[in-house]
Amino acid sequence: MVRPQDRKFVTADPDKCIGCVVCEYACSMVNEKTFNPNKSRIRAMRLGPLINLAVTCRHCEDPACVAACPRDALTQEEDSGIIRVDENACNGCGWCISACQFGAMNMHPEKKVVFTCNSCTDNETKEPQCVKWCPEEALTFVTAETLAQKYRQKAVKNLFQTAEEANKSQ
Amino acid sequence: MFAYAGKILHVNLTTGETKTEPLSEEMAKSYIGGIGLGIRLLMDNSKPGTDAFHPDNPIIYCTGPLSGTMGPTAGNGYAVVSKSPATGGVGESKAHGFFGPDLKRAGYDAVIITGKAPKLSYLWIDDDKVEIRNAEYLKNATVNDTDNKIRDELGDFYIRVSAIGEAGEKLCRFAAIINDEFRAIGRTGMGAVMGSKNLKAVAVRGTKDVNVANMEGFKEYIKMIHERMKGPATKKYKTLGTPENVLVLNSLSALATRNWTNATFEGANKVSGEYLNEHYVKKIVGCATCGMRCDHIAVVPEGPYKGSTSRLEFECLWSMGPLCGVDRLDAIIEAMRIVNEYGMDGISIGVVVAFAMDLYEHGIITKEQTDGIDLKFGNAEALIAIIHKIGKREGWLGNILAEGVAKAAELIGGDAYKYACHIKGLELPGYDLRTLKTAALGFSVSFRGACHLRNGAYSPDVKGKVNRFKIEKGRGKMITDESHMYNIIDSLIVCKFSRGTYYDGWKDLANYYTLATGIPITPEEMTQDGDRIENLARLFNIREGKGTRKFDDVPYKIKNFPVPDEGPAKGVCVSDEEMAIGLDDYYASRGWTADGIPTVERLKQLGLGDLAYIAEDAMKVAKGGN
Known part of the structure; x- marks a missing residue:
């Protein structure tokens, strides 16, 4: 059995993401066999040229979306953390959408049921398709622990770089 | 489909x-x-x-x-x-x-x-x-x-x-x-x-699906282009960006400066792509579905325009920078920002302001007429002030300049026309046509007026593939062939920054089209589409009385003000004689008459027989005029 802390999810690096939405197209291409960002499980947000980030399901522990569903249409897979939607039970009420703090729950434009990241895996790279296609390498498929390590390393590097620069300029 | x-x-x-x-x-x-x-x-x-x-x-x-x-x-x-x-x-x-x-x-x-x-x-x-x-x-x-x-x-x-x-x-x-x-x-x-x-x-x-004919093939194709986009073909756009051209053109005496007074700019290093990237570019972002990225987002870190943010490419940097004699990137970034707010062409606006500065320097317009703006070349504050006036059509000059240089010169009268740098009414983009003569010919025959993107004729000059100081036979065909490619690029609406990734040219583009649409097309058929579009546009211009030989010309300043700067380009300008050689050669390569009118036969070959009457009418007028 996979421990909850070993669950992997897709995350975008705010320094690298440029809002090109290639991830949206790759997602709809693979999962829906068409080109349509409205059917993508990952959505990029551009709030200005310098503010870009792609957002999708983070496979949280005790997910609010599952708790919010009044029809028990959502369940979380134990191993992967993927949120599965029972399309017969879901009536598109959208409570899960308002419960998710990341805006990672989406309403399918035709089926009128919700859908979210299924961590689709590419045979070659063993990673989700959006990660594979991202031209900026801004997306990674990580556990919370590797993400924490990455940012910890970055913070420490920055600290020492700043100290070095300060020494140089003295 | x-x-x-x-x-x-x-x-x-x-x-x-x-x-x-x-x-x-x-x-x-x-x-x-x-x-x-x-x-x-x-x-x-x-x-x-x-x-x-x-x-x-x-x-x-x-x-x-x-x-x-x-x-x-x-x-x-x-x-x-x-x-x-x-x-x-x-x-x-x-x-x-x-x-x-x-x-x-x-x-x-x-x-x-x-x-x-x-x-x-x-x-x-x-x-x-x-x-x-x-x-x-x-x-x-x-x-x-x-x-x-x-x-x-x-x-x-x-x-x-x-x-x-x-x-x-x-x-x-x-x-x-x-x-x-x-x-x-x-x-x-x-x-x-x-x-x-x-x-x-x-x-x-839009919420509907867009489906391609051959999803697997299409997927492989875009994967290939994504890979190529990581390579040398797009390096320029992903690193320094088009502002790299500032120093390149300056070294060739092809950086039009102070409204085509000079061909080199003493302040080039202060407005170069290198300087811009080091001091102002905060991030490079991209458009939807793009596998590369090119939008250099520049932010002014200090000074009177602190915080001003805009995307800057070579053309607009040049038009509001060197062309106006301005060497301050903070002001150019601010100028670009307000030009986008008013919604104006970032190339034309710079040419319009440079034209007004030229008139001011020559005493053709006075400080009273500029509402007190000291419209000297190099005055960055004046650049910003006059852009606001043009955007609002405020004051006598602001109102006139909003007409563009061609009409403004008519309204101002006198010698103003000598300083109006446009072709067919559209302001020139960022190349000194006196020292890039394939470009002079190519820009003059572009169907939308002065334009570097209708046939890319600056390219053989800048790359040193031809003697750029003269127009000779053979340039016509070069321009003709490239124009077909540019027409198809603009009909597929592929970004021109990515054109180098289609290594196999027509073959790649035809394949791309068929994988997506399911409509079979050969590279030859697609080339003919490009030819058809060029002839169609020419026919529209002829129908509107703007499409014959006399409209295919370069501005007065390009023909009458030789480059004064020291160096290999000193004394160069474009003569009527070499324009005539170039136009004859170009029309011949297209199968057009000497007056630049497509022949009925050529139109029929291209499947434009239904519009041949436009050419026939124009030929009658041309004959009547002789």
Whole structure:
């Protein structure tokens, strides 16, 4: 059995993401066999040229979306953390959408049921398709622990770089 | 048909009526989409002699066959075509970003807008639902405010808006249409045509699927292009960006400075791509579906324009920098920002200001006429001040300059025409045509007026493939061949920054088209499409009385003011004799008459027999004139 802390999810690096939405197209291409960002499980947000980030399901522990569903249409897979939607039970009420703090729950434009990241895996790279296609390498498929390590390393590097620069300029 | 929406939308703003018609496969294959389809629809949906600002002049939004697919750079474009208020001939421009794919997903290959709304309005296209809505509350609003307010009003963040600013509303002849903050339908004054129709914006939400014929093949193809985009073909755009040209052109004595007074700029190092990237560029971002990225977002870190943010490319940096003698990047970034707010062509505005500065320096206009602005070359504050006046059409000079250099020179009179640098009414882009003579010929025959992007004729000069100081036989064919490629690029609406990734040229593009649409096309057929589009555009210009030999010329200054700068280019300018050699050679390579009119035979070969009457009428006039 996979421990909850070993669950992997897709995350975008705010320094690298440029809002090109290639991830949206790759997602709809693979999962829906068409080109349509409205059917993508990952959505990029551009709030200005310098503010870009792609957002999708983070496979949280005790997910609010599952708790919010009044029809028990959502369940979380134990191993992967993927949120599965029972399309017969879901009536598109959208409570899960308002419960998710990341805006990672989406309403399918035709089926009128919700859908979210299924961590689709590419045979070659063993990673989700959006990660594979991202031209900026801004997306990674990580556990919370590797993400924490990455940012910890970055913070420490920055600290020492700043100290070095300060020494140089003295 | 795959990839195409298969539908054309008609909107009459006067009556409020809308209708749709199907797009035939024959039309699709013959004109591809984008500008090709747009120019054909312009020809078929307009009457000869209609003024660009008359309600009957249609303004046509087109998507390309690849818009809405994952095709890198091709998936995100749209084109706008109309009769140009600057040239009186074909007006067209393309923009990338995020707007185009939504128009395709809403279900349209083209939207033909005619008439004039009784009050300021915007067009709301929500898939099949089309509505003309009130925009009076957006009067004089900036492009970006218009975008934000319309999305707020309609309540959907992902709605895409293509809008004009104050300049378009006030019929500035080089007004642009802008989407996604800084992506512009920039050239040929399409924003002014929108303004003349009381049309502030087109807002669109498309939720339908875009499907390609061969999904597996298409996927492999885009994977290949993504890989190529990581390589040398796009390096320039991903590193220094087009501002790299500043120092390159300066070293060739081809960096037009102070309104084509000089060909080198002593301040080039302060406005170079290198300097810009080191001191101002904060991040490089990209458009939808793009596998590369090129938008160098520059932010001013300190000084009077602190915080000013804009995307800067070579052309606009040059026009508002060296061409005006300005060597301050902070002011150029601010100028670019306000030009986008007013919604103006970032190339033309710089040429217009440089023209006014030239007149001021020569005493043709006085400080009284500039409302006290000291319009000397190099005065950055004056540059900003006069842009505001032009954007608002404020004061005597602001109002006149909003007409563009060609008409402004007529209105000012006297010797002003000598300083007006335009071809067919469109201001010159950033190359000194005196020292890049293939470009001089190529720009002169471009159907939308002075333009580096109709045949890329600057390229052989800059790359040293030819003797750039002379025009000789053979240049005509070079320009002809390239123009076909550029026409197809603009009909597929592939971004020109990615053109180097199509290693196999026509073969790659034909393959791309067929994988997406399922319509078989050979590289030869596609080349002929490019030829057809060129002839079609020429016929439109001829029909409007703007398409014969006498219109294919370079500006007075290029012919009469030799380069004064020391170096290999000293004393160079373009003579009438070499222009004549070049034009004869170019027309011959096209199978056109010496007067630049396509022959009936040539038109029939290209499947344009139905329009041959335009050429026949023009030939009768040409004969009568002899």
